[in-house]
Amino acid sequence: MIRAGIVGASGLAGGDLIRLIVQHPELELTFLGGSSNLGRRPAELHPGLRMDLGLTVEAVTEAVADKTDVLFLATPAPVSADLARLLADKGPTIIDLSGAFRIRTTELHDRWYPKVNRSTELADRFVYGVPELIGDQLPQATLISLPGCYATSITLALAPLTLELGLDLKTVVIDGKSGSSGGGLSMRKTDLHPLRNGAIAPYSPTGHRHAGEVRDFFERAKPGTIGSLSMSAYGVSHVRGLMTSSYVFTDQEVNQRDLHRAYTRFYKGKQFVRVRRHNETLIPVPDPQAVLGSNYCDVTVLYDEEAKRIVALAALDNLVKGAAGQAIQAANLRFELPEESGLTMQPVMPA
Structure with a gap:
């Protein structure tokens, strides 16, 4: 068995990591770390986990x-940076779910994560990306940085355009909508139920740090290029789930049939990305409610003939494919296990 530990065990992503690890056939949960809930059992922190694992939250040394x-860091970015410095050369594979090491470019990192101090040398040692796109690098990786939930959705939506078709994307405009769990368990006035319920809150209308990591990733991945990339993010009253709509303008000739074929070809054999036609089910897809509780990302590509734009849509569960599930997927690839190990759960709908 592969011994797994979680730091940040009391958070939402930490809770989903516990849930997934305890049902994984090859992982054994041997450590729970944190700072604010020392001595508490998982069942005290996560009401859905009524089980005695023989573990309590411990300080990390x-x-x-x-x-x-393998040690999963479901911690704020400054904490992850400190823990990586402490443990990077001590033995376990580190899989970081925070933004501490996502952006390689120093100037861009400092813009979006000004409070996260890390060395360039350590940042360069991290492998970053969605497992579907960088999976061949993971078996040799001991330091892994996972994309944010929005970045996962956006990258999977855009990758076939650049990496498969080699398009030069002149302008990309992204609209992102996420449920309240994307903000974690920090209590903010705007997250109180009377203000959040039924809301469509433009909490980041002129830019989002996940767009920064998307740009950083694609600037390193060829052959296609991205010119201008901008994003607006909205909070909606769902708890789980997010959706991104990427509106793409290119001077190159494309059409609906070739786009759909390219997406289907690019994701062939990638079992956690489902390429869908938007009208193939009773409700238009992708829709976050059609992936909740699963590690799937549903992707749809459309061509707007009148406006000459590509519309790339993606939906996922931000706590699974956008966080804990993707972390388990990366661990599976790192230790050369079947990629689907512990992740075969189907979506729960309605939820």
Whole structure:
């Protein structure tokens, strides 16, 4: 068995990591780390997990290296940066779910994460990206940085255009909508039920840090290019789930049939990305409610003939494919297990 530890065990992503690891056939949960809930059991922190794992939340020290083969950091970015400095050369594979090491370019990192101090040398050692796109790098990786939930959705929606078709995307405009779990468990006035319920809140209308990491990733991945990339983000009253709509303008000739074929070809064999026609089900897809509880990302591509734009849509569960599930997927690839191990759950709908 592969010994797994979680730091940030009391958070939402930490809870989903516990849920997924305890039902994984090859992972054994051997450590729970944190700072604000020391001594508490998982069942106290996560009401849905009524199980005795024989573990309580402990402080994180270098000794965790002797207890784990893989350590998931479901922690704020400044905490992840500190823990990576402490543990990077101590033994366990580190899979970081925060933004500490997502953006390689120093100037761009400092813009979006000004409070996260990290060395360039350590940042360069992290492998970053969605497993579907960088999976061949993971078996040799000991430091892995996972994309944010929005970035996962956007990258999977755009990748076939650049990496498969090699298009030069002149302008990309992204509209993102996410449920309240995307903000974690921090209590903010705007997240109170009377203000959040039924809302469509433009909390980041002129830019979002996940767009920064998308740009950084695609600037390193060829052959296609992206000129201008901008994003607006909205909070909606769902708890789980997010959707991104990417409106893409290019001077190159495209059509609906070739676009759909390119997406289908690019994601052939990638079992967690479902390329869908938007009218193939009783409700238009992709829709976050059609993937909740699963590790799927549903992707649809359309061509707007009148406006001469590509519309790339993607939906996922931000706590699974956007966080804990993707982390397990990366661990599976790192340890050369079947990619679907522990992730075969189907979506729950209605939810």
